[in-house]
Amino acid sequence: MEPREGFFDEMYGLAGNVRAPYRAYGNWFADEQPRRLLAKTAEAERVFRRTGITFNVYGDDEAEERLIPFDIVPRILGASEWATIERGVQQRVRALNAFLHDVYHRREIFKAGRIPVGLVADNAAFLPVMLGQSPPGGVYTHIVGVDIIRSDEGRFMVLEDNCRTPSGVSYMLENRETMMQMFPELFAGRRIRPVGDYPQNLRTSLEASAPPAADGPAVLAVLTPGIHNAAYFEHAFLADQMGAELVEARDLEIVDGRVAMRTTEGPLRIDVLYRRVDDDYLDPLVFRPDSVLGVPGIMDVYRVGGITIANAPGGGIADDKAIYSYVPEIIEFYTGEKPILDNVPTWRCSEPESLGYVLEHLSELVVKEVHGSGGYGMLVGPAASKRELREFRKKLQTRPANYIAQPTVALSTVPVLTRAGLAPRHVDLRPFALVAPGRVQVSPGGLTRVAMKKNSLVVNSSQGGGTKDTWVVDD
């Protein structure tokens, strides 16, 4: 395979020689018939269709349910590479939890002048109702997905934190399952760190954050907006895998000061609710009054320690894109350590000097809305038309504080299998961290998203991205 000029290929490096973590796989691949492997790709697709992993693309009514493409070439990380990511994610997640506690209590970091308080004061992700409120066990972000990219020098950098309801972990699990089914020989006699214990770890981790009112073994439930949600499959999958109830708002009531699920045998109290419903919709008595996806009264029950809500409401202030650029300061402030993983360099358009630079270099930069997600409302300068650039320039000038800008980072590539053989495609990595009181556990690997289109740098599944199985192997 010819690596893409100027990009770091994780299998072939910059020089074209197979890198150490890929050596065993490379040998296996060299002996394989391309035709058999292509047939396997088709087989994988059939498996996914059968298990029902599909994805609703936002803003596309025509293609309501679609399969996320799966590529059979694994993304492989060596143990020492992984150790850096793992420690970096743990450090980051600890710091973000400390930050959230500070934001909703003493606000020392603002008093110390490390972050402008206006970023929080005017931020919709900041929830006043959480002021003075300590979540059970002190955990704000029970599940965090940290989006990591790898630069042209092979250095890992954090692109984004996801502290609200990160999705994608079901793909991590299903991808591994599928690979093991299709290529058992790859797993025989080779130490690839398992990820299959994630649901059990999630369960243990949530149980460890049970509320003071829990009495006996904690009862867990997953709150889903329902079958029309893009990630409904994942909600059902995780509930099933960790032995939790799958509930919608209409299944829940307030009974004796607790949140309880209606069952034919009477109400079943819920101790920990893993909610996949956004803050805004969580409780119509407190947030959006028109929400039918939320549980009225749940915030009141939460206030008195009657339930654990995972992730805690108001955690979005920690993964806000305006806050993102301050995460290195956040890490140093709360841990006293230097960040193990760097941020991608970021211009805050709220600062006049940065705005000037961004406007001047718009066609080279990626501009993001500070509150957006999923690749919406964003400008990829090098790929944008003159008109798009013009329109975005206007937006930036009208509401500069609404945007940040980053260089178009030369995302690393990993080969995918095409009809013409291996071809480099750009990837990112979303490792999943589980937070329990006093412990942050990172599932080895995570979800690798891959831009299936040649030369594309957008890996979001909503924009046609696919996924790969992600391995952590011994050095």
Added chain:
Amino acid sequence: MRLSITHTTKYRFDEPVPYGLLELRLCPRSGPTQDVEWWDTQILAGQRQVRFTDHHRNVVELVRVEPGATETIVIATGDVVTTDTAGVIGPDQGANPPWLYERSTKLTAPGPNVRRLARSADRDVADLDVLHGLSAAVRDAIDYVPGITEVDTPADAVLEAASGVCQDHAHVFVAAARVLGFPARYVSGYLFVEGGQEEASHAWAEVSVEGLGWVGFDIANQISPDRRYVCLAVGLDYREAAPISGVRRGAGGETLEVDVSVTEQGSAQQ
């Protein structure tokens, strides 16, 4: 002044209600302007679920309507001894940052009408005079006409309609005060009116003024709250300070009957 208050709220449902909740902010708390001698909230056909003090230091109670009820009644009653402090409540006892009260909400979002009104305020005078001027401007801009606005009419739309009730006056004033950079909040409570003909439920506003702390402004009546006022709850807007809000499942309509009586007790010693 010793005020005796009875606040009765009656919900009548056309069909038995399978599931319903009421959230109450119906328990005044003692402070520099009021001393709550006793207070009691009775609930008929409903059970208390939780009770806590929220971040504005309001006492909040969550009540579940008795399943199958066709009527639920909440009766809050008690005696409050009030003091006239010329509207000055003083610094906050809670731990909230002052900027919390500069945040706008959906009901107090500063649209073009609110901004225009705020801009019209004379700013070359002392803070208190700026606010009194603003209060007068709000009162002038909105005629007291019940039935035009709803509880969820945002401040900007109130100005558009140019009419509303005390709640709307308070929302517009709070929104405009924030535009001018003052932390401001909405207050729900009671107003004693001699003769007792007028509505005794009332809403006004408080603004944090440098050197004084919170100062009350009754925009509807163009005065600062005195001994006739009892504060029930505060918040960024009506939703956070509403004495009762509710949600329910089930078909059929409902009728709401509210009766508030505030009387002066003869033995008042001031």
